[in-house]
Amino acid sequence: METKFINESGFQDFVGKLVESRNLVGPVAKRNKFVFGEINKYEDLRLDYDVTLLPPKKLFFPPKQDILKFYGQKGESCIDPDPQILLGVHFYDIKAIDMTDLLFRENNEDYNYLANRECTTIIGSNIQNVHDRAFFGSVGTEVEPKGHDGFLTKIEGGYVFEIITAKAKELLQFGDFQDANENQIKQAEKVNAEVLTKCSEKLNNTSAEINKKVRNSFDSKIWEKTAEDCFSCGSCNIVCPTCYCFDVQDDWYLDQETGVRARSWDGCLKEDFSEVSLGQGSIENFRETRGSRYRHRIMRKATYLNEKLGGPACVGCGRCSSVCTSDIADPVNVINQIMEE
Amino acid sequence: MKKDLNINVHHVTRVEGHGNIVVNSKDGKLEKIQWQVPEAPRFFEAMVRGRHYSEVARITSRICGICAVGHTLASIRATENALGIKITEQARKTRKILKHAENVDSHILHLYFLVAPDLFGAPSVFPLVPKAPEVVKRALRMKRFCHEWGSLIGGRTTHPTKAIPGGMSMYPTKDELKNLKKRLVEEFVPDALETIKTIESVADKIPNFKRETEYMAVYSEDEYGLYEGKVQTVMPDGTKEVYEVDNYRNITNEYVSPLSTAKYTKNKLDSYAAGAMARVNNNYDKLHPEAKKLAQKFGMDQLCFNPYFNNVAQLIEVVHSVHESLELIDELLADDNYDVYQPVVKPTTHGEGAAAVEVPRGILFHNYEYDKDGICIKGNCIIPTNQNHANIQKDFEKLVPELIEAGKAEDEIRLALEMLVRSYDPCISCSTHYLQVEFN
Amino acid sequence: MSCENCNCSSQANHENIFMPQEAKIIKTKMSTASEKRFWVKWADGSQAKFQPGQFLEVSLFGYGEIPIGYASSPTFKDNFEIVIRAVGRVSNALHKLQKGDSIFLRGPLGNGFPMKSLKNNDVLVVAGGIGYCPTRSLVNYILDKRDEFGEFTLFYGARSPKDRMFNNDFERFKKMDGVNVLETVDKGDESWKGNVGVITTLFHKTDKINKNTRVIICGPPIMYKFVIAETDKLGIPHSNVYVDLERRMKCGIGKCGHCQINDKYVCMDGPVFKYSELEDREEAF
Amino acid sequence: MEGKPKVKVAYFDFACCEGCQIEMTNFGGPAFLELLNHVEIVEFREAMTETTDETIDIAFIEGSFTREADRKRLESIRERANIVIAYGACACTGGINALKNHQNDYKEAVYGKDADMPHLDSQLALPVSAAIKVDYEVNGCPMNKDEFARIVSHLLHGKTPVIPKYPVCVECKLSENVCLYELGGHCLGMVAKAGCGAPCPAQGIPCEACRGFASNPNEKTLEKVLKDRAGFSEERAKTKSRMFTANCRYDAPLKDKE
Ligand SMILES: Cc1cc2nc3c(=O)[nH]c(=O)nc-3n(C[C@H](O)[C@H](O)[C@H](O)COP(=O)(O)OP(=O)(O)OC[C@H]3O[C@@H](n4cnc5c(N)ncnc54)[C@H](O)[C@@H]3O)c2cc1C
Numbered sequence A: 001m002e003t004k005f006i007n008e009s010g011f012q013d014f015v016g017k018l019v020e021s022r023n024l025v026g027p028v029a030k031r032n033k034f035v036f037g038e039i040n041k042y043e044d045l046r047l048d049y050d051v052t053l054l055p056p057k058k059l060f061f062p063p064k065q066d067i068l069k070f071y072g073q074k075g076e077s078c079i080d081p082d083p084q085i086l087l088g089v090h091f092y093d094i095k096a097i098d099m100t101d102l103l104f105r106e107n108n109e110d111y112n113y114l115a116n117r118e119c120t121t122i123i124g125s126n127i128q129n130v131h132d133r134a135f136f137g138s139v140g141t142e143v144e145p146k147g148h149d150g151f152l153t154k155i156e157g158g159y160v161f162e163i164i165t166a167k168a169k170e171l172l173q174f175g176d177f178q179d180a181n182e183n184q185i186k187q188a189e190k191v192n193a194e195v196l197t198k199c200s201e202k203l204n205n206t207s208a209e210i211n212k213k214v215r216n217s218f219d220s221k222i223w224e225k226t227a228e229d230c231f232s233c234g235s236c237n238i239v240c241p242t243c244y245c246f247d248v249q250d251d252w253y254l255d256q257e258t259g260v261r262a263r264s265w266d267g268c269l270k271e272d273f274s275e276v277s278l279g280q281g282s283i284e285n286f287r288e289t290r291g292s293r294y295r296h297r298i299m300r301k302a303t304y305l306n307e308k309l310g311g312p313a314c315v316g317c318g319r320c321s322s323v324c325t326s327d328i329a330d331p332v333n334v335i336n337q338i339m340e341e
Numbered sequence B: 001m002k003k004d005l006n007i008n009v010h011h012v013t014r015v016e017g018h019g020n021i022v023v024n025s026k027d028g029k030l031e032k033i034q035w036q037v038p039e040a041p042r043f044f045e046a047m048v049r050g051r052h053y054s055e056v057a058r059i060t061s062r063i064c065g066i067c068a069v070g071h072t073l074a075s076i077r078a079t080e081n082a083l084g085i086k087i088t089e090q091a092r093k094t095r096k097i098l099k100h101a102e103n104v105d106s107h108i109l110h111l112y113f114l115v116a117p118d119l120f121g122a123p124s125v126f127p128l129v130p131k132a133p134e135v136v137k138r139a140l141r142m143k144r145f146c147h148e149w150g151s152l153i154g155g156r157t158t159h160p161t162k163a164i165p166g167g168m169s170m171y172p173t174k175d176e177l178k179n180l181k182k183r184l185v186e187e188f189v190p191d192a193l194e195t196i197k198t199i200e201s202v203a204d205k206i207p208n209f210k211r212e213t214e215y216m217a218v219y220s221e222d223e224y225g226l227y228e229g230k231v232q233t234v235m236p237d238g239t240k241e242v243y244e245v246d247n248y249r250n251i252t253n254e255y256v257s258p259l260s261t262a263k264y265t266k267n268k269l270d271s272y273a274a275g276a277m278a279r280v281n282n283n284y285d286k287l288h289p290e291a292k293k294l295a296q297k298f299g300m301d302q303l304c305f306n307p308y309f310n311n312v313a314q315l316i317e318v319v320h321s322v323h324e325s326l327e328l329i330d331e332l333l334a335d336d337n338y339d340v341y342q343p344v345v346k347p348t349t350h351g352e353g354a355a356a357v358e359v360p361r362g363i364l365f366h367n368y369e370y371d372k373d374g375i376c377i378k379g380n381c382i383i384p385t386n387q388n389h390a391n392i393q394k395d396f397e398k399l400v401p402e403l404i405e406a407g408k409a410e411d412e413i414r415l416a417l418e419m420l421v422r423s424y425d426p427c428i429s430c431s432t433h434y435l436q437v438e439f440n
Numbered sequence C: 001m002s003c004e005n006c007n008c009s010s011q012a013n014h015e016n017i018f019m020p021q022e023a024k025i026i027k028t029k030m031s032t033a034s035e036k037r038f039w040v041k042w043a044d045g046s047q048a049k050f051q052p053g054q055f056l057e058v059s060l061f062g063y064g065e066i067p068i069g070y071a072s073s074p075t076f077k078d079n080f081e082i083v084i085r086a087v088g089r090v091s092n093a094l095h096k097l098q099k100g101d102s103i104f105l106r107g108p109l110g111n112g113f114p115m116k117s118l119k120n121n122d123v124l125v126v127a128g129g130i131g132y133c134p135t136r137s138l139v140n141y142i143l144d145k146r147d148e149f150g151e152f153t154l155f156y157g158a159r160s161p162k163d164r165m166f167n168n169d170f171e172r173f174k175k176m177d178g179v180n181v182l183e184t185v186d187k188g189d190e191s192w193k194g195n196v197g198v199i200t201t202l203f204h205k206t207d208k209i210n211k212n213t214r215v216i217i218c219g220p221p222i223m224y225k226f227v228i229a230e231t232d233k234l235g236i237p238h239s240n241v242y243v244d245l246e247r248r249m250k251c252g253i254g255k256c257g258h259c260q261i262n263d264k265y266v267c268m269d270g271p272v273f274k275y276s277e278l279e280d281r282e283e284a285f
Numbered sequence D: 001m002e003g004k005p006k007v008k009v010a011y012f013d014f015a016c017c018e019g020c021q022i023e024m025t026n027f028g029g030p031a032f033l034e035l036l037n038h039v040e041i042v043e044f045r046e047a048m049t050e051t052t053d054e055t056i057d058i059a060f061i062e063g064s065f066t067r068e069a070d071r072k073r074l075e076s077i078r079e080r081a082n083i084v085i086a087y088g089a090c091a092c093t094g095g096i097n098a099l100k101n102h103q104n105d106y107k108e109a110v111y112g113k114d115a116d117m118p119h120l121d122s123q124l125a126l127p128v129s130a131a132i133k134v135d136y137e138v139n140g141c142p143m144n145k146d147e148f149a150r151i152v153s154h155l156l157h158g159k160t161p162v163i164p165k166y167p168v169c170v171e172c173k174l175s176e177n178v179c180l181y182e183l184g185g186h187c188l189g190m191v192a193k194a195g196c197g198a199p200c201p202a203q204g205i206p207c208e209a210c211r212g213f214a215s216n217p218n219e220k221t222l223e224k225v226l227k228d229r230a231g232f233s234e235e236r237a238k239t240k241s242r243m244f245t246a247n248c249r250y251d252a253p254l255k256d257k258e
């Protein structure tokens, strides 16, 4: 592994060159928020972002993705990846990408996701501004961010560029990089360590403690009580970097002969997520109450997947907290309450 | 020649909303000539009471799905007047482009889908699909274009979303404006020129009828009145008078007529006309030069008294609105401070305010009063179609005897009356101020 | 799209796991007013290879895709059978298909029944309504290989006599040696001479079940608890009770998340579960 | 679908602004003509003079049921049509027309001294389904033409149309809009029925729930959020959702009647 350094103006040129020769995606401003979007010039890139509205999963697993097209009785696959460079991913999102990589790869390899993923070079970047609802400092600290190709850390005068894979190394040709000196490397380490202490929200227990206690509180009253204010809007699912459930629907094009089968993000908080038809118009809903749906999400984040992922399926980005209009989705609030029960 | 006439058109087709034509004569003696409006009343002025000022235009926009842009603009302008809101130049210009988009959109819809079948002798546009596919395709293309044009500025064309009291919630980007301009020139203008040719080719089918009346339209010193201004009328002898909008009640003089169910209006004469022809008659001198040229071709540089010529006036306005929009786009593009997310202007006071805006079918008045919390206490809307009802009735009363005199058959008379109604492009679904009665 | 700038394998190598394969319908039969049987053969001529209890994602382009269990015995390899109950969008559209039509399938999916633990043991199958479909494959298999199993009992419950499916099956079984078929309906009518009552009433009508019997349960969600109360009375350990579960599914391959029961995926970890495995999974029943 | 006879459709309108019909003219050439390959329009008063007495495959009804006098016409449409689709908010929920349903003095407010003319019917503005059975609904004010095309496409194939039950927030999030509450505004997206793609929040204006409510709307919490997060007064928070959903709310006059 090599570590390089590039100064501020060198970095601007570097981004400018990348824009010219590659498909570059990174954090850009949208009104008073940020989103991952196309970078067309250096000024578009906002590495000072706190968090993006949607996580980077949208780049591999779009909110609506065609999975096959049909022409009468013939189906045709829609896997058609586009190489891209994803620049400026915070470490919590890197963790989450690593989780979805595993989940889409295990048992049945889902190339509708993996093809896009493999075509993407991921360059992380340090967190310059901490979102007010984030708690990445206290969740799943035992899980290492991995799976990215390189990592940029802003220090005084420029950026330290940690090169992890050949995909990242290949990018060196676009900028005037030097070997980073020890001092620069130390500074970068410090920056990345310090940010962990800057979250205003915090879980009070370790993942293992939480895992056990939350799993045992299945029958707690807290679920229905908190969920009284739930709109079943699934926003907390949609914005979560580790949620990946989907629905599949078929539609015809206007010619009524050809059409498309597409999957779109679904969420377990939506009322009909576990509804099945029993015939004669009757319906069974396996998670009928708001509380049972709300509980399922928190259980999934805090306990169900821990064994598989080596830690909780929550990376502490705080997206769900800020997006929930009635402010009940925050895992920190509910988990800390359970831990005190 | 004495004969019995019994025309009873229940729900005239190819007009927006419901209207009936009833003409009876016995032994050559006219017993009844009526233009009736059986539209269900919807009580908009009652509904706005108790609603916040930010919602009022959303509600009154629903008065009419065709002139929704005009209703929205009239409503927010009246609200802005009531609340002491002065919007920015960027907002004004953007809204004017939106107004032009609606004007063109509606005129295209009306000319191609509602009027053209009469001129081509078809019952509707659908039989024209195989007969004149190019014309139909052009019509659909132009309608779609106008929809995209209006949607870019207003969010959508039916009940536009972005126009709100204090400005616009969002503005198109400069790139989007540039693209709109390019498409207007490259795609729309050629189609508009073809449209002129099409209408010219059937111009001889436009009936020849004349009735002198008063014409009312928005008047502005600096431009062809559409989006804002005072009120002006022109009399058959050419004399003009300008009125303040706040006096709208004294200009429109709503009254209940025993002849009809909709409230009638009048100013100096028994009735007045509003609409594209009223606008051209009032404001010919402020038309864009290109539009003036077209008006001259059709003899509309002089006061015109043939109500069927409203359709020609619409065509003239299409040309005017396209050219004016192109100029407005250029002005916005030249503005260095142009801001896609320009903040909306907040109220500075509360009270009452009125505004007049030209919708495709004529002058439209909105008037509201708000309390200190910005909650609407009362509202009043006077829509153009209502203002035209009395005039249509008077046209009927002159036209029917003339047609009988000319020995026209019942079918021909019916068609002539239907075409007359359609030429006004009445938008009867704007059912404010309708009374409901059972018609026999 | 070529991927010159990255080391991903080229698109041609990526198999789309959602792409169904064509099969041909060789025969159909309405078995009740709402259930239709389809005999199906892979279009490429390959043999049917599956475990009883496994299922397929059956798709019809434009309408969608639904999970449907195999209904025939895997010993018969040339073609296989599925039974579809018309309840909604896809199932109703599938009902319109006829002999000769194409049908598109992904599968076999899921785990199927634990044949090893069933073999050489007494087996009881408790099937309610459409729940008979996924177990039918097992029933046919047991009857095919009768001497590999001990006592075999089948409980079948339907809502009413006219909701009974597979009359032919049951009539045939009743005539066979070594199979003990008991039927019941929730609500009888004048034509019905058999047992009336919920399916658990059948436990008192036979002595072929004991604490070593392996039990398979498949039916509407409310049925499970009551049946297990009965097997508990008989002292059958929960590790010998198998349930065949049904949940909403959109992919059948452990991705879409709809079929989860706590941390389990019905499509991957099931649809057949040992009851003991689910006992501490509150969402199972 | 080749060789299949065209599906006969007809359009009817009641109390409404006719904006939904206008949306139909906005499809543009290719899309419109494609649709015409599969459907034959047999009656459409606003666009054509022809009418029919034949059986109709699909009848589209726009507008609210606002006066007893319209019941007969609705019933005769139901009799002639195999499938009845209510399209647009007015027809599906009563839409904006129902905003007066809780008032007693709306006639006086509009007509003053003429209010007691005997022919001013004072019936509630109700959805079409209050008079006849409606098979499917295309929600929205105006209805969304793409959703309309999709629903028609499903029906042409005999498939029950897929219409979401979940709230607009879902689609708003999927489109990565900045939530209006985060911009200091307010919104009804949390209780409004989705299917429109959340165009309003995308343009920075609140969702007014013109499509009616999602299933099981959390009306109580909506009031709370409007007060706590948008700073609404008690009264405004209570009445906010009345604009398009007067007939769906917990205090809908229709609900007492049932
Ligand atoms: C493992 C398994 C085996 C099954 N075997 C059979 C069988 O052999 N025969 C049979 O008739 N039925 C079987 N079912 C049930 C069958 O899948 C549903 O009846 C079917 O999905 C209903 O879909 P629909 O589109 O007709 O109904 P809709 O009501 O239109 O359903 C819409 C969507 O909801 C989902 N859904 C609704 N109900 C169910 C359900 N019960 N299970 C899973 N998803 C559902 C589907 O994704 C479906 O596409 C089985 C289900 C599972 C899980």
Ligand code: SF4
Pocket: A229, A230, A231, A232, A233, A234, A235, A236, A237, A269, A294, A323, A324, A325, A326, A327, A328, A329
């Ligand atoms: S918890 Fe919040 S974000 Fe999640 S569904 Fe409920 S209201 Fe929506």
Ligand code: SF4
Pocket: A236, A239, A240, A241, A242, A301, A313, A314, A315, A316, A317, A318, A319, A320, A321, A331
């Ligand atoms: S649960 Fe919330 S905080 Fe945790 S990863 Fe998901 S969106 Fe982020």
Ligand code: SF4
Pocket: A325, D168, D169, D170, D172, D173, D177, D178, D179, D180, D181, D187, D188, D189, D190, D198, D201, D207
């Ligand atoms: S803007 Fe409205 S619809 Fe969008 S997320 Fe916020 S509350 Fe929901």
